[in-house]
Amino acid sequence: MAEILLLLAIFILASAGIGLWRVLRGPERADRLMAAQLLSTGAIAVLLLLDAAAPQAGLLDTALVLALLGAFASIAFVLAARQVERP
Numbered sequence: 715m716a717e718i719l720l721l722l723a724i725f726i727l728a729s730a731g732i733g734l735w736r737v738l739r740g741p742e743r744a745d746r747l748m749a750a751q752l753l754s755t756g757a758i759a760v761l762l763l764l765d766a767a768a769p770q771a772g773l774l775d776t777a778l779v780l781a782l783l784g785a786f787a788s789i790a791f792v793l794a795a796r797q798v799e800r801p
Contacts, residue, residue: 719767723760730756747791754784 733752736745758777765773 716767719763723763723767726756726759726763730760743791743795747788750791751784751788754780754787758784 730753733749733756736749737753758780761773761777761780764770765777
């Protein structure tokens with residue numbers, strides 16, 4: 715069972731890597747925001763899968779902190795984009 719969870723974690727990391735390319739090359743700000751959310755969600759999923767495969771102290775806490783940071787980053791991105799659009 716642990717091998718399947720680790721394989722899924724590798725697959726999610728590969729998906730997040732593709733999202734990183736979109737963050738760097740995204741034609742619009744909305745594309746970059748969605749890709750950054752994908753990175754955050756992918757990292758959380760990988761940490762949770764690693765915790766399920768081989769429980770270690772701190773993986774769950776790190777996933778929770780990363781979830782909060784991802785939400786705050788999205789809010790900051792939207793507020794910054796709103797400031798740019800105002801005359």
